[in-house]
Amino acid sequence: MNNxxxxxxxxxxxxxxxxxxxxxxxxxxxxxxxxxxxxxxxxYKQVQxxxxxKNILMFSVVIKQVLPHIADEFYIPTLTKLIKQxxxxxxxxxxxxxxxxxxxxxxxxxxxxLLRNLEENVSLKQISAIALAKIGYEKFDELVPYLLxxxxxxxxxxxxxxxxxxxxxxxxxxxxKLPGLIDALEKDPDFRVRQKIARYFxxxxxxxxxxxxxxxxxxxxxxxxxxxxxxxxxxxxx
Amino acid sequence: xxxxxxKEKTKKLTVSPEFTLKDDFERFSEYDxxxxxxxxxxxxxxxKIFMYDKVPEILDEKQAGYTHIDHALAIASWTxxxxxxxxxxxxxxxxxxxMMPDVKPEKYEVNDTNIGKITNTIKAVAKSFGASMVxxxxxxxxxxxxxxxxxxxxxxxxxxxxxxxxxxxxxxxTISTSPSMTQGxxxxxxxxxxxxxxxxxxxxxxGLGYRAIPMGNDTALSIPIAVDAxxxxxxxxxxxxxxxxxxxxxxxxxxxxxxxxxxxxxxFGLTDYCRRCKRCAEACENDAISFDNEPSFKTFTRxxxxxxxxxxxxxxxxxxxxxxxxxxxxTCIAVCPFNLRSGKKFTEPADYWERxxxxx
Numbered sequence: 001m002n003n004x005x006x007x008x009x010x011x012x013x014x015x016x017x018x019x020x021x022x023x024x025x026x027x028x029x030x031x032x033x034x035x036x037x038x039x040x041x042x043x044y045k046q047v048q049x050x051x052x053x054k055n056i057l058m059f060s061v062v063i064k065q066v067l068p069h070i071a072d073e074f075y076i077p078t079l080t081k082l083i084k085q086x087x088x089x090x091x092x093x094x095x096x097x098x099x100x101x102x103x104x105x106x107x108x109x110x111x112x113x114l115l116r117n118l119e120e121n122v123s124l125k126q127i128s129a130i131a132l133a134k135i136g137y138e139k140f141d142e143l144v145p146y147l148l149x150x151x152x153x154x155x156x157x158x159x160x161x162x163x164x165x166x167x168x169x170x171x172x173x174x175x176x177k178l179p180g181l182i183d184a185l186e187k188d189p190d191f192r193v194r195q196k197i198a199r200y201f202x203x204x205x206x207x208x209x210x211x212x213x214x215x216x217x218x219x220x221x222x223x224x225x226x227x228x229x230x231x232x233x234x235x236x237x238x
Numbered sequence: 239x240x241x242x243x244x245k246e247k248t249k250k251l252t253v254s255p256e257f258t259l260k261d262d263f264e265r266f267s268e269y270d271x272x273x274x275x276x277x278x279x280x281x282x283x284x285x286k287i288f289m290y291d292k293v294p295e296i297l298d299e300k301q302a303g304y305t306h307i308d309h310a311l312a313i314a315s316w317t318x319x320x321x322x323x324x325x326x327x328x329x330x331x332x333x334x335x336x337m338m339p340d341v342k343p344e345k346y347e348v349n350d351t352n353i354g355k356i357t358n359t360i361k362a363v364a365k366s367f368g369a370s371m372v373x374x375x376x377x378x379x380x381x382x383x384x385x386x387x388x389x390x391x392x393x394x395x396x397x398x399x400x401x402x403x404x405x406x407x408x409x410x411x412t413i414s415t416s417p418s419m420t421q422g423x424x425x426x427x428x429x430x431x432x433x434x435x436x437x438x439x440x441x442x443x444x445g446l447g448y449r450a451i452p453m454g455n456d457t458a459l460s461i462p463i464a465v466d467a468x469x470x471x472x473x474x475x476x477x478x479x480x481x482x483x484x485x486x487x488x489x490x491x492x493x494x495x496x497x498x499x500x501x502x503x504x505x506f507g508l509t510d511y512c513r514r515c516k517r518c519a520e521a522c523e524n525d526a527i528s529f530d531n532e533p534s535f536k537t538f539t540r541x542x543x544x545x546x547x548x549x550x551x552x553x554x555x556x557x558x559x560x561x562x563x564x565x566x567x568x569t570c571i572a573v574c575p576f577n578l579r580s581g582k583k584f585t586e587p588a589d590y591w592e593r594x595x596x597x598x
Contacts (some may be wrong), residue, residue, distance in 0.1 A: 026481070026579070033507040064575070068511040075514070102516045102532055148480050162520055192417070192523065195562075199524065223296040224417070227562045 001038060009035055010042045013066075020065065021057045029065040039066060040074030047081050054089060063095050076100070076107055083113045093117070096125055101131030111137055118146060126150040126159055131165040140170050148180040157190040164193065168200045178204075182212040191222035198225055202232030210236060253512075253533050253548045254471040255503035257462060260535055266459065267384045268468035272541050272557045274387040277538070282554060288495045289560050296419075296564040303418030303587030304564065312419050312565050315426025318433050319454070325433035328395075328451050328511025330444045345447030348497040357499040360402060360443070367438045368431050370407040370487070371480070373467030373501045377401050377493055381466075382458040390459055395449065398493045400500070402439070403460070403467035405480070405487040408571075411590060413486055417523055417559075417570040418587045425566050428488025429454065436490045448496035459543075460489035468501035474512040474519060475527050475570040476551040481506045484577030485570070508576075509533070512549065518570035523563070525556035527570060 016028045032039045037075065043066060046052045053059060067075065082088060082096045097114060100107040114135070117128035129146035137143060143166075150163040167177050185197045198216055201209045213236070216229035251258040268274050276284055290313075298304050324331050348356050361372040377398045385391045408424040415421050436452035443450035451457070461478045465471060470480040470487070477485035481504075519527040528536075528549040536554040537544055560566050569575055572584065 024579075029507060033505075033510075036510075062360075068514050069507045099514065102514060104529075106531060120438065158520060164518075165525070195523065204489055222301055223298040224562060227296055231558075 005036055009038045013042060017058055017066075020061045026065065028061055029069055032069040034067050036069055037071040040070035040078070041071060042182060043067070044074045044081065047078055047085075053082065053085065053092060056091065059089075059092050063092075063099075067099065076103060076109065079103075079107070080110045080234050081114065083110055083117075090121070090124070094123060094128075097124070097127045097131050098191045101127070101134040104134055105136045107131075107135050109183070111135060122153070123155075126154050126163075130159065130166060133169075138146050141176075142171055144173060144176055148177065151180055151184050154173045156218055157188075157193055160184070160188060160190070161196050164197050164200065168204065174204070174206045178206060178208055182208055185212050185216055191220075191225055194220065194222065194225045195228045198228040198232055199231075202235035205236060210238060214238075251533075251547045253509045254465045255468075255505050255559040257465075258547035260545040260547075263380075263543070265380055265382065265384045266543045267389075268386045268392075269389045270457070270540050271387065275541060276557075277387070284554070284558055284561055287561050289557075289565060292531065292561055293382050295361045296562075302591065303415055303420050305419075307591075308419035308422075308587065309564065312422025312426055316429055317424045318430035319426070322437065323368055325437040326452050326454055326456060327437070327440075331437070331441060343447070353497055353499055356496070360439070360498060362495070363442050364402065364404055364435060364439050367435045368406060369404040369435050369439075370483075371405040371469055372466065373403045373469045374498050375403060375463060375466035376500055377466075378463070378466060381462045383456075384455075386456065386549045394451070394457075394493060397449070397495045400453070400493070400498045401458075401463045401467065402494060402498070403464040403469055403491040404432070404435055404439075404490050404492070405469050405478070406435065406490075407483050407545070407580075408486045408488055408568075410486065410577075411585065411594075413568045413572050413577075414582040414585040415587045415590050416572045416584075418565050419547065419563070419565050420587045420590060421568050421572075424486075424568065427595045432488055432490035436492050440494075441491055443492070443494050443496055444508050446496065448494055450494075451493040452490075452492050453492065458491065461493055463491050464489050466503060468504050471505065471508040472548055473574065473576075474516070474549045475522075475574070476549065476553075477571065479508055479574065479576055481576065481579075483580050484574040484578045486568075486572075486574075486581055511575075517573050517575065521569050521573040522556075523567055523569055524555045524559040526552045526559070 004106050013031060016031055018027050047112050080098050097117065104198045107127050114128045114132050117124045125146060129143050129150055133143050133147060147163045151225060154160045181197055183193055188194050198213060201213050213229045213233050217226050217233060220226050276286060279285060282440055294310055296304055297309060299304055357374060364372045377400055377459060382394055383392050406428055408428045412421045412424040432454050440450035440452035464478045470478045471487060473479035475485060478487060478489060479485045480487055513531060516529055519529045528548060533548050535545065535547055536550050538550060539554045541553045542550050
């Protein structure tokens with residue numbers, strides 16, 4: 001494809017994005033699906049364009065309808081290029097980190113930039129810790145305090161659930177991890193998180209787990225948590 | 239083979255709409271489905287534990303979504319499906335209450351000039367009976383179960399040429415309360431609607447002089463038939479996913495020998511989307527959905543059909559949560575971004591009831 005055609009595609013892409021901001025018709029994703037390589041090339045180039053990445057409405061369409069469909073060779077590089085930018089808007093940064101985390105170890109090149117975000121505000125710290133754990137950051141133990149803090153403090157239940165899942169996924173350092181998990185089983189305000197932890201506990205034969213499950217079975221306010229705690233106790237041989 | 243080579247090779251494989259099947263793919267036996275195995279497979283954690291068995295210990299009047307009313311609603315929504323005994327009859331329905339003798343006109347002729355019209359008519363009729371979407375695929379024996387849950391062989395009569403795939407969009411208000419018993423209403427309604435739609439459509443086709451086999455979940459795999467019929471693609475959560483409603487669609491089908499035109503399959507980029515999105519996997523109440531970046535031929539349980547390239551769901555784990563939940567779960571359906579295009583975000587069951595009661 002020559003430059004003239006690429007320019008045409010770029011123009012059409014941004015026209016459609018602007019139309020999509022006014023009325024959702026999902027025409028952008030249809031368009032990107034036809035030209036995944038070309039659009040990938042365009043977006044990769046564009047992320048250095050400050051006005052582009054600072055336009056939240058425009059970027060929201062890009063996140064939802066463009067990025068999912070661009071060619072593989074541009075996906076991680078685009079996200080990594082984005083996350084390197086220091087003045088990226090908070091919501092865009094958060095979503096970019098989430099997308100990187102979902103790629104797991106394919107996103108290893110983003111690790112240094114994600115580590116930087118561990119020193120940022122609370123929500124970025126939380127999502128970065130989760131992303132680093134998913135990507136397989138080799139110093140997992142360094143992430144444990146951040147994950148425990150996320151489990152305790154994240155506003156969104158799903159983020160807390162992710163933290164719990166990642167904490168139990170490593171068979172190590174239970175002494176540091178368990179108190180936070182037990183505390184969450186008892187006190188997390190969302191039953192979905194508590195039932196998940198109760199379920200995970202069915203496979204963790206460590207000190208304190210059975211007592212925590214028994215307490216949940218006897219005292220939790222939600223019937224699902226009580227039921228799952230009971231199942232987990234049976235799984236542990238009680 | 240190096241990782242790079244494997245990646246290159248698997249890049250060419252597709253999940254849907256074109257299925258990638260390996261040599262070890264075989265037609266599936268419904269005896270091996272979850273609902274078949276719970277009756278005979280002692281290796282299952284949920285052997286002889288049925289979906290509603292834990293309801294008495296789960297019901298809690300202090301917990302919205304798990305009250306007696308929620309459970310009664312979920313069960314009642316299945317009424318037409320459960321009590322319309324002949325909904326899925328392979329034969330023409332007869333009724334002793336018919337006052338008028340049945341008239342048998344000549345077989346309706348379908349030829350090259352009117353096949354398009356009759357195809358559209360079938361779709362229009364299905365929608366009049368309540369279908370939200372209708373697609374038509376060639377009859378494909380590989381999606382037919384070899385036997386039912388009771389191990390009775392399934393023998394589709396010779397001459398079936400088309401599979402009419404039907405989807406009904408499920409109620410978003412209740413699905414958005416998942417996990418809860420309340421959301422069981424959406425599934426149950428879907429099943430009851432399906433019983434009415436396929437039985438009526440089958441009677442319509444029979445009225446034209448052709449054969450029709452109406453089916454709910456039984457007899458054949460609804461999802462690949464729906465993909466072949468152009469209704470959607472298969473998502474990370476293993477369900478048929480449509481562009482407008484995600485997987486918030488109940489499927490059923492009718493096999494027939496009336497000549498019909500076939501629909502094209504659709505590809506709206508779902509596989510690429512699912513590769514980069516793991517919302518359903520993260521939200522799944524029992525981690526039954528794969529977190530793998532790429533699909534594969536992996537299977538987890540006997541209830542996974544071998545030899546199909548996809549993200550395979552550990553259906554044993556999925557069902558384990560249904561039992562603990564006192565009924566089905568639709569969390570993966572509810573959180574899917576495609577569902578959220580037309581459906582609602584998570585709603586607390588208490589808020590759902592507050593709104594419904596305020597409307598009265």
